[in-house]
Amino acid sequence: MDVFEAIFNRRSIRKFTDQEVSREYVLQVLDAGRWAPSGLNNQPWRFLVLTSRDGRKNALMDCTKYSHIVRAAKVLIVVFLDTGSKYNHVKDCQGIGACIQNMLLAAHGIGLGAVWLGEIINQESMVHQVLGTDQDKLELMAVVAMGHPDQKGSSQRRELKELILEEF
Amino acid sequence: MDVFEAIFNRRSIRKFTDQEVSREYVLQVLDAGRWAPSGLNNQPWRFLVLTSRDGRKNALMDCTKYSHIVRAAKVLIVVFLDTGSKYNHVKDCQGIGACIQNMLLAAHGIGLGAVWLGEIINQESMVHQVLGTDQDKLELMAVVAMGHPDQKGSSQRRELKELILEEF
Numbered sequence: 555m556d557v558f559e560a561i562f563n564r565r566s567i568r569k570f571t572d573q574e575v576s577r578e579y580v581l582q583v584l585d586a587g588r589w590a591p592s593g594l595n596n597q598p599w600r601f602l603v604l605t606s607r608d609g610r611k612n613a614l615m616d617c618t619k620y621s622h623i624v625r626a627a628k629v630l631i632v633v634f635l636d637t638g639s640k641y642n643h644v645k646d647c648q649g650i651g652a653c654i655q656n657m658l659l660a661a662h663g664i665g666l667g668a669v670w671l672g673e674i675i676n677q678e679s680m681v682h683q684v685l686g687t688d689q690d691k692l693e694l695m696a697v698v699a700m701g702h703p704d705q706k707g708s709s710q711r712r713e714l715k716e717l718i719l720e721e722f
Numbered sequence: 723m724d725v726f727e728a729i730f731n732r733r734s735i736r737k738f739t740d741q742e743v744s745r746e747y748v749l750q751v752l753d754a755g756r757w758a759p760s761g762l763n764n765q766p767w768r769f770l771v772l773t774s775r776d777g778r779k780n781a782l783m784d785c786t787k788y789s790h791i792v793r794a795a796k797v798l799i800v801v802f803l804d805t806g807s808k809y810n811h812v813k814d815c816q817g818i819g820a821c822i823q824n825m826l827l828a829a830h831g832i833g834l835g836a837v838w839l840g841e842i843i844n845q846e847s848m849v850h851q852v853l854g855t856d857q858d859k860l861e862l863m864a865v866v867a868m869g870h871p872d873q874k875g876s877s878q879r880r881e882l883k884e885l886i887l888e889e890f
Contacts, residue, residue: 557831560725561754561824577890584886586729588879590823593840597880603890634887644815645840648864651819652826655758656729659827663725672761672813687887696816711756712765718752719802719855722745722771 555663564658565709567667568623570701574606575628579664583700584631586660592649598639599653600692602632602685613684614697618674627699631657632685634692650695657698667703672696723831732826733877735835736791738869742774743796747832751868752799754828760817766807767821768860770800770853781852782865786842795867799825800853802860818863825866835871840864 584601592598604611611630615621624630633654640646654670661668674681678694681687752769760766772779779798783789792798801822808814822838829836842849846862849855 555725557723557725557728557827558750558754561757561828564757566759580890581882582726584882586726588882588885589729589732591734591826591838595877597885600885600887602887605890608890642840644843644863647812647815648819648822648840651816651821652823653819654816655820655823658759658820659725660729670759672810672816675812692887695812709763714749714752714756717756717765717768719768719770719860722748722773722776 560659560663564662565707566669567703567705567707568626568669569704570626570628570667571704573628573702575666575701579666580629582664583657583660586656587653590649590653590656592652593642593645596639596641596646598636598646599650600634600636602634602687604630604632610685614681617677617680617684618671620671620673623669623671623699626701628701631698631700633695633698634687635695637691637693647695654696654698661700666700667707668698668700670696671699728827728831732830733875734837735871735873735875736794736837737872738794738796738835739872741796741870743834743869747834748797750832751825751828754824755821758817758821758824760820761810761813764807764809764814766804766814767818768802768804770802770855772798772800778853782849785845785848785852786839788839788841791837791839791867794869796869799866799868801863801866802855803863805859805861815863822864822866829868834868835873835875836866836868838864839867
């Protein structure tokens with residue numbers, strides 16, 4: 555798929571078919587995330603992959619108001635910031651955003667659907683408890699919910715002229 | 723260009739030819755940024771484009787230790803967070819990161835070279851002074867320096883096994 559087609563046509567997908575996502579696809583998506591840029595190339599992203607076979611996947615339903623998406627998704631990629639790799643919180647968060655965007659574009663490019671769940675980080679302590687992860691070493695950044703799409707997705711964007719501060 | 727080719731082969735480009743970047747190319751890059759996802763779809767990114775014709779472009783050289791890149795680039799895209807659109811700083815910074823990544827991939831897809839300058843945000847007040855922008859309304863997030871590439875660029879990434887917390 556062309557890179558511009560991926561960028562312009564990707565949408566958040568919140569409904570998924572019953573088809574499982576192959577391990578190979580998950581690895582391709584993670585590999586895309588890995589190639590994001592980061593400040594000083596510190597690559598602070600860490601991933602925990604939860605498939606349908608992992609009981610913690612459904613346990614995460616209690617940690618978000620989007621439990622129906624967590625249930626429907628076939629794979630969750632829990633994205634953390636490795637606190638040991640930190641150097642600047644704003645730039646680290648931006649780098650993680652770049653990493654997540656690579657994964658969303660890759661998922662779309664493969665033909666999968668995905669959605670970036672951000673609300674769940676408001677319940678970070680509960681997430682760590684459910685996952686058995688160490689809150690001192692890992693800062694919860696997002697969960698990417700993924701599966702084979704069962705909807706087209708739609709959303710709009712502001713016009714460019716609203717985003718450009720001055721004509722050039 | 724294929725989306726995976728763009729993701730895997732994009733590199734930071736810090737050397738540029740003398741060829742100007744067409745306005746059409748800049749608009750394509752901004753348009754890619756516009757289509758990033760953001761929390762609650764708040765689209766908090768704002769752009770100030772500085773071309774070689776804009777005296778403020780060279781004035782930005784005093785605001786960063788990467789002045790040689792600012793000088794060599796034919797276009798700078800100054801990326802701000804619109805404070806009026808804010809809702810959560812971590813998620814807003816992540817969204818801005820997704821937006822920047824879209825722009826870097828788009829630039830690469832067009833055949834341009836670009837680099838994400840993050841260090842400049844350490845001199846935010848000076849940047850606002852040089853640009854005449856309002857620090858209360860706009861938080862400096864990054865500068866994307868762009869031009870026709872005069873180097874191949876190279877950088878490496880950690881192996882996936884170092885980034886995955888558990889086998890799945």
